[in-house]
Amino acid sequence: MKSILAAVIAASIFYCYQSAAQEKQVSVKTLVKTSQSWDGSSLPNYPNGTPEITVLDINIPAGTTLPLHFHPVINAGVLLSGNLKVTKPNGEVLMLKAGDPIVELVNKVHTGKALGDEDVRIIVFYAGEKGKPITVKK
Numbered sequence: 001m002k003s004i005l006a007a008v009i010a011a012s013i014f015y016c017y018q019s020a021a022q023e024k025q026v027s028v029k030t031l032v033k034t035s036q037s038w039d040g041s042s043l044p045n046y047p048n049g050t051p052e053i054t055v056l057d058i059n060i061p062a063g064t065t066l067p068l069h070f071h072p073v074i075n076a077g078v079l080l081s082g083n084l085k086v087t088k089p090n091g092e093v094l095m096l097k098a099g100d101p102i103v104e105l106v107n108k109v110h111t112g113k114a115l116g117d118e119d120v121r122i123i124v125f126y127a128g129e130k131g132k133p134i135t136v137k138k
Contacts, residue, residue, distance in 0.1 A: 032076065032101040043106060049132070055126075058123075060120040068110070070105070071106055078101050079121070081119065083115040086110055
């Protein structure tokens with residue numbers, strides 16, 4: 001009787017473990033797939049030189065406004081926390097909240113501001129050319 005009870009308990013534990021393991025599956029969610037930056041302009045061709053990928057974890061303290069700048073390379077990111085306002089000199093604005101993706105402007109001047117009381121944290125991937133800058137301050 002004890003061996004039957006032990007077998008039933010072992011089978012129950014195995015079944016529960018197997019069910020839990022089967023419930024955990026890899027998932028993939030496309031955040032963005034595009035050939036355009038956030039303002040609708042077409043992304044440029046990739047450079048002809050040696051490619052260089054840069055991944056930055058950027059923290060912008062709450063209330064901070066970034067200086068005017070531009071990126072001479074294609075870049076995209078995901079806002080992990082906070083609220084970010086990206087503004088072009090013509091007044092066009094993009095508002096981002098945690099979880100939002102961004103395909104940044106290329107060769108267009110803009111600025112960003114961390115809105116609210118929370119710091120902004122964003123991971124940005126730059127597809128550049130070895131030895132060339134990824135951000136240029138104006």
